[in-house]
Amino acid sequence: MKKFSLQLRLIIFFILISGTVFLTAGIMSWYEGREKLDEFFDTYQILMARKLSSLDWQHINAESQSKIDKLIKDLDDDGEEEDDALGFAVFTHEGKMIFHDGNEGKDFHFNHNASGFENQKIGKDKEPWRIFWIESIDKQYIIAIGQEIDFREDAAFDLVEDTLLPWAAGLTILLIAAVYMVSREFRPVKKIAYELRHRDSNDLSAIDNDNMPTEIKPMVWALNNLFIKIAETLKRERSFISDSAHELRSPLTALKVQLEVAELAGDDIKTRNEALQKLCLGIERASRLVEQLLELSRLEAYEKDTSNFKDLNWEEIIQEAITTQQNAASNQNINIKYISKEKFCIKKGSPLLWSLLLRNLLDNAIRYSPYGAEIKVTMDKTSLSVYNSGVTIAEEIIPRLKERFFRPPGQSRNGSGLGLSIVERIARLHNCNVELKNENNGFLVTIHSI
């Protein structure tokens, strides 16, 4: 049943209900009708019997004969009643039939014990009859008056038929009205379905919810909310892609131009070698940008799924991150110092993401510190920080540092402008925030647990 449409189910339900109502009404009026008719016909039979019993059957003269004839006529041609609906016979106490109505009455079997009603099967066809027995007033004769039971049933059936006809008409109207109402009330749902089916995949505008029935409103509301969320995600993705494409233009231009310089250099070996060196640098820069773009796009998609979070071993994560950056630091004569005050209170998380975060912070510190600077990594109960000496950043620029692709003006070191976006995203995935500030003639990045 579930696989049928709601509409069809409602209609089938209506048909079944009205069918049942109709049937129940029919059966009930049949039984009621039968009972009432039986009572009626019985009374009529008794009345007729009384009339017959009052006649003087011993001396049938012209006067009584005409009375009998009139009675017979009454019985036979009683207007709407069917012919031969009633029959009668007159017996002696010994069971000899002395008179009958000329039709079925002649087939009545005498039953001398009988008094009141009795059912008999009459004639060749063994038709069931209901017969009333009564003694004549002069007590000389016994009179039987009977009626065919089929006739009674036919009458009852006619009665039921007459009663049910308006019922049937009413139910039909009800059913049509119900089908119409159901399909009319389902129109908004159909409208939404039609709208959604014919919608352009880029069209994420809200469905008009003002004229929807109360039952449908929450669904449309939820759908519209989903549209808004999808639109936001799409917008983010699109701006990410367009930003990325934009950011890739510069390194590509650099590669192209430097390659052309190398070609132009011809015999000028010094210029050519320098251009080739810069070409290598440009390729490194482009690769780093692509790598960070991928990291960030993976992080954007990374849902806050704590199920794959593991226990974090902070000593190991920090030591390892420092070790991987040691080489780059030594080249700049930079010393990385690690101060562990207390264990950082974030206990569960992704060790991979945290080492990515630390690597980015250390990479930034090394990249933008002067030769011989000092880097300090400090772990405390509620924070994790990386400090580098020798460089401060203009206060008005600090708030913009976390923006994607933002690079401070006058930057000679190459970088993608994505490092801090990556740091920020990872911190947020672990319910932490990132604080940036100048301190002690240097720059300090602190990850605070919230």
Added chain:
Amino acid sequence: MRILLIEDDQLIGDGLNIGLEKLGFSVDWFQNGLDGREALLQAPYDAVILDLGLPGIDGLSILKEWRMQGKKEPVLILTARGDVDQKIIGLESGADDYLAKPFALAEVAARIKALIRRNNNTLTPTIEHGNIIFNQHNRTVKLNGQEVILSPKELMVLELLLNNKNKVLSKETIENKIYSWDEEVSSNAVEVHIHHLRKKLGKNIIKTINKIGYMLGEA
């Protein structure tokens, strides 16, 4: 031809600087918008290459300021975004041409040459003077149909004189037009170039106007 290049990207700026020098321009390269803006007011440039995405002050503001101050040097803008909007705004702000990244060095050079040519009202890339044909496109000089090999600086001096017929150019003007700030210039450099040009193209090619400077000789 002296070009002012304002581009903050280290590798692109460096490539354009060296590449354009190789192609016969003298280039002054500034990575900072504010310095670049001042430079145009201090030296005679034939054209400017201006990156729009500059730190500090953005390229469009610089361009608008120059035009307000009446500077008419042709400007080629470099945009990182291929947006039509930015191109239109650039052109409406007074730029003469634009290139979207990623571009090729050769294209930058070709566009700069075209801009300078248009600025000098010479629509064909060749300048004829008597029996001399100077091809600005491939930077060759023919004397009576025979190609004469000139050094890049000699070509620049010749081109300068050809573009300023009937004008006397001082030694300083010539110096400023053919040398960028980072080049070391000996005190008699211009005289040496003039001397070489006369040797290669004939004595009458350049007239010396005493105590004032030089001008192109009669055809």
